[in-house]
Amino acid sequence: MRRIFALGGQAVIRDVETPEPRPGEVLVRTAFSTASAGTELLILRKSEAPDATDEEYPGAAPWEDPRFRAGIPAPLRPRRPVPGLISLGYSLAGTVIGVGEGVTDLRPGDRVACSGSQCAHHAAIVAVPRNLTVPVPDAVPLEAAAFVTLGAIAEEALRRCAISDRKSTRLNSSH
Numbered sequence: 001m002r003r004i005f006a007l008g009g010q011a012v013i014r015d016v017e018t019p020e021p022r023p024g025e026v027l028v029r030t031a032f033s034t035a036s037a038g039t040e041l042l043i044l045r046k047s048e049a050p051d052a053t054d055e056e057y058p059g060a061a062p063w064e065d066p067r068f069r070a071g072i073p074a075p076l077r078p079r080r081p082v083p084g085l086i087s088l089g090y091s092l093a094g095t096v097i098g099v100g101e102g103v104t105d106l107r108p109g110d111r112v113a114c115s116g117s118q119c120a121h122h123a124a125i126v127a128v129p130r131n132l133t134v135p136v137p138d139a140v141p142l143e144a145a146a147f148v149t150l151g152a153i154a155e156e157a158l159r160r161c162a163i164s165d166r167k168s169t170r171l172n173s174s175h
Contacts (some may be wrong), residue, residue: 003123005085006040006047016082019127021100027131028114032146033092033122040088054081061168078118079127089122091115091149095143103130104124111136119148 001051003020004011021027046052081087107111113136114120115126136145 001124003082003121004083006044006088007085009044009048010083011088013086013118014082016123018125019079021022021098021103021127024029024103024113025100025127026096026103026106026114026130026131027098027100027125028092028094028112028133029097029129030092030094030123031142033089034146034150035089035122036091038151039090043086043088045048052086054086056106060146086123087117090117090120091146092120092122092126093136093145093148094126094159099130100127106130106133106135110143111138111142113142113145115149115152 002013004013019027030115047162050124091114093111093113096106096108096112098108099106112133114126114133116128116132119132120126127160134148136142
């Protein structure tokens with residue numbers, strides 16, 4: 001199975017083992033994945049350093065560090081990175097091809113969007129925790145659904161800035 005990584009400042013394609021869904025995970029055949037120019041260019045630049053590592057949390061390995069494991073069942077902890085390569089991708093859409101134990105509301109053939117910088121990579125097939133997977137309505141093209149994470153980030157920014165509240169207050173006070 002092919003997956004895209006960052007290495008030496010470049011995007012590279014490598015063959016890796018196809019993941020098996022662990023309990024609580026959804027196995028998805030990727031139809032579209034979204035390249036986020038800012039984040040992914042930063043990761044590509046980071047990969048130029050000779051000591052670059054695939055750590056989202058500096059100084060910690062979430063698959064080993066008990067601070068990141070607390071309250072997270074072992075099967076849903078991030079998978080170990082591929083040595084020497086840095087992962088790219090965190091937002092995609094595709095079709096369910098398998099589910100792990102405990103996933104009862106999704107089945108093979110369902111269209112889904114997936115999020116997560118430690119699992120929704122640029123890869124032909126990904127295994128994503130169920131809580132980072134959402135069904136895609138038939139009326140929504142998978143190409144558009146692949147932007148799920150970027151949409152969630154934008155929505156959270158609006159929420160934090162209370163922009164929608166300010167706008168509605170302005171509109172209400174002018175009437």
